[in-house]
Amino acid sequence: xxxxxxxxxxxxxxxxxxxxxxxxxxxxxxxxxxxxxxxxxxxxxxxxxxxxxxxxxxxxxxxxxxxxxxxxxxxxxxxxxxxxxxxxxxxxxxxxxxxxxxxxxxxxxxxxxxxxxxxxxxxxxxxxxxxxxxxxxxxxxxx
Numbered sequence: 001x002x003x004x005x006x007x008x009x010x011x012x013x014x015x016x017x018x019x020x021x022x023x024x025x026x027x028x029x030x031x032x033x034x035x036x037x038x039x040x041x042x043x044x045x046x047x048x049x050x051x052x053x054x055x056x057x058x059x060x061x062x063x064x065x066x067x068x069x070x071x072x073x074x075x076x077x078x079x080x081x082x083x084x085x086x087x088x089x090x091x092x093x094x095x096x097x098x099x100x101x102x103x104x105x106x107x108x109x110x111x112x113x114x115x116x117x118x119x120x121x122x123x124x125x126x127x128x129x130x131x132x133x134x135x136x137x138x139x140x141x142x143x
Contacts, residue, residue, distance in 0.1 A: 002041070002112040003082050003090040009075035010101045014048045014068065019100075026098035034082065039093060043080035077101070087111065 019027070034040035050068035069075060078100070084090050090109050099105050115128040122128055 001084060001086060002114070003084060003087070004110045004112055005043075005080040005082060005090065005094060006076050006108040006110065007045075007078040007100045008106040008108060009049070009072050009077040010103070010105065011072055013077040013101060014050070014072050014075065016048050016050075023098060023100075027100075030097055033096075034080070034093065039082045039084055041081040041083055043078070045078040046076060049075050081112070 031040060031043060034043075048068065052067040052069075054065045054067075054069070056063045056065060082090060082093065084093065087109065094107050094109060097107065100107065115131060118128060119125075
């Protein structure tokens with residue numbers, strides 16, 4: 001099972017304040033544990049929303065909205081993509097994580113859909129087969 005682990009933004013992360021050296025070292029050690037355990041597939045910090053944009057879709061129309069975005073509690077400061085056996089295992093790993101922000105911090109855990117989850121709407125498997133081909137092509141392009 002794959003899970004997206006979302007580190008929620010704070011006022012500090014939204015100003016572009018970088019973590020101090022101590023936290024970078026602690027996170028580096030934690031990431032090393034994740035890699036050695038075969039859990040971590042990807043993980044990165046994100047620039048503040050002031051450097052981002054959103055594209056809103058309304059009845060076929062696309063509208064670009066430049067950051068910053070006002071609802072800090074709804075924003076993401078970083079993420080991991082993990083492969084674990086269960087949500088409970090993901091929770092246990094998050095509980096071992098160094099506190100990602102000063103003061104109060106929050107990490108959200110969300111399961112990633114797998115191709116099998118879409119079987120009811122793809123009874124022939126054609127859509128899933130095409131997606132698998134695209135994944136393989138994407139991986140080959142990154143090598």
